[in-house]
Amino acid sequence: MKKIAYFLSILMWLTAIAPAAMAKNEPAEKEPSPEEQARLEQLDERVKEIxxxxxxxxxxxxxxxxxxxxxxxNKEAKELGGGVYISAGALIVILLLLIILT
Incomplete structure (x- = not known):
């Protein structure tokens, strides 16, 4: 039983830590510039045409x-748009906290 508990704790730790280790360490931009926003709209229109x-x-x-x-x-839109990423481990912790605190 101890082996299973040890294995599960290591698995949960790796699930929570691995995505953070692989993430880029670039500062997040607040909002795209007007030029970038215009380019994203052009890309969106082209996708609709296709x-x-x-x-x-x-x-x-x-x-x-x-x-x-x-x-x-798609590559250009990802570079311009950025985004927020949440690891699976962080999501599980957030859900557990919501369940416990409500």
């Missing part, structure tokens, strides 16, 4: 080009 296209009438090369363009748009 979703409205009829892919059945396209040949294989055209589909491949659009797929690559969408990947590039």
């Amino acid at each position: 979703k409205a296209m009829d892919f059945r009438s396209m040949d294989k090369e055209e589909k491949k080009e659009i797929r690559n363009e969408l990947r590039d748009i």
Whole structure:
């Protein structure tokens, strides 16, 4: 029984610590600049145009080009947008605290 408890405690510790160790140590920006916001809107409009296209009438090369363009748009949007990430361990701790304190 002690081995199982030891294993589970190590597993929970690794689940809580590993995502924080892999995260980038860059300072978070408060809000995107107006230029970045305008570029994000342009990317969003292009994605909407691509979703409205009829892919059945396209040949294989055209589909491949659009797929690559969408990947590039996704990468650029992630770089511009940033985001907030919560590890699984932190989420579990928050849920436990909410359950205990209510």
